[in-house]
Amino acid sequence: MPYVNVKITRDGVTAEQKAQIVAEITATLQRVLGKRPEHTHIVIDEIDPENWGFAGMLTTEYRRQAANNSPTTSDCGSDPQNPLS
Known part of the structure; x- marks a missing residue:
């Protein structure tokens, strides 16, 4: 009986996105x-960013600093070192 616990920050993740996460993790465990x-x-545990x-x-302060250090909003992508972005 596999049990997988996914922890994410609570900020705009939709039910459809969560369903996709569940489906894809389940499919991976079945395939592999x-x-x-x-x-x-x-x-899926949703944690408040604070x-x-x-x-x-x-995380709230990290994101605030990252946004202030970004030259343009188009450069605000996900940070590969921060799994929360």
């Missing part, structure tokens, strides 16, 4: 490990 989908459990720390600060 031969696990039966009806025995696979996926739990309750998650990254790089020595709260």
